[in-house]
Amino acid sequence: MSIPNEALQKLLQEIEQKAAFSQQQIQIVKAQIAAKNRESRMVQLTSSELNTLPKDTNVYEGVGKMFVLNPTEDVKTRLATETNELKSDISNLEKKLHYLETTYKNSRDNLEQLFKASGSR
Template sequence: MSIPNEALQRLVQEIEIQAIQAQQQISTVKSQIALKQREIRMLQLTSSEVSTLPADTPVYEGVGKMFVFNPIPDVEKRLTTETSELKADVENLGKKLLYLETTHKNSREHIDQIFKSGGKA
């Protein structure tokens, strides 16, 4: 039993659209991961610089167009919190990337399978 050409064409078109969308989302997620990893690296560098300062050193953080004094322990705590949040974000984005790559691969396999079977169900 073969599938009518119109139905087969629609099916292939829908799968192709799904594969294209997955590919676009993959590139978006990869850039988000790279951005967050860069932010993590900046926070780690800042943390290592702050940790080398003497305990009584005044530390100022930029807030808008001004600088506000913050004690070193508060700065280190904020840096640690932000780093852990970013690492969790990267982990979640990694899971999303794996899902999207699997979706893309499956879409391509389905298209190949349709063409190999010659449109027969």
């Protein structure tokens, strides 16, 4: 069974576009994962610094252009929540990255199959 040249070209173009889009999205997701990892590391460092302070110490947190005095326990609770959210975000981004990499690989495999099929004509 042979595919007409026009249909083959259209199919080839669609697969190439899908592969290019997947590749762009892979780069974006990798950058997002790196940013979330940096943010997670900052939260972890802040939390470890807070753990070295005495329990009754109050700390200042930046809110917009001002600073607010908060007890360390409140800040630790906020940091723990933020850590859990970041872990969840990173996990979701890794799933998305895996999906995009699979899509990209499948597109490349389909392109190779098309070239082999059209070359054997």
